[in-house]
Amino acid sequence: MRDRRLAERAGRVGETAAAWWLRLKGWRILARRVRTAAGEVDLIARKGNLVAFVEVKRRKTGAELDFAIDQYRLARVAAAAESLAHRYLEAGDDMRIDVILIAPGRALRHIENAWIG
Incomplete structure (x- = not known):
């Protein structure tokens, strides 16, 4: 239970960092942690006439980031976004x-258009 709470807190910290980073890049945050029957969207952001549904992954090491996202998770975010x-x-x-x-000691990595479904 404790590990789950720590992971939850770390996820929220990552989402906050991602939201600030997007704001610095000119995005307006419309919503955070929006849940649907299909899944959850961590951030919803707007820049001009573009709305991005953003999945945020924070890991302890940069090496873990390579395995943080997969097609299954992206499909759930896409279904929720739809x-x-x-x-x-x-x-x-x-x-x-x-x-x-996001990982400590690493530059934040923003993958645009990660899901092409």
Whole structure:
């Protein structure tokens, strides 16, 4: 139980760092930790007419980041994004699924358009 709470806290720290990084890049955070029957979206952000549904993964080491995301997880985020799109997209908007990878001592890595489904 303790490990789960520590992992949860670390995940929230990672999501906060990712949100700040996106803000510095000109994005506006629309929502955090949005749950649907299909899955959860960590961050929903807007920049101009683009809405990004962002999966954030934080790991203890940079080596672990290579295994932090897979097609199964991306498919769940994509399904959740699809069910949420009507809430966050306006006429003429584009959407995409992004991933942000974070590990101590490593530069944050933003993978744009991570899901092409």
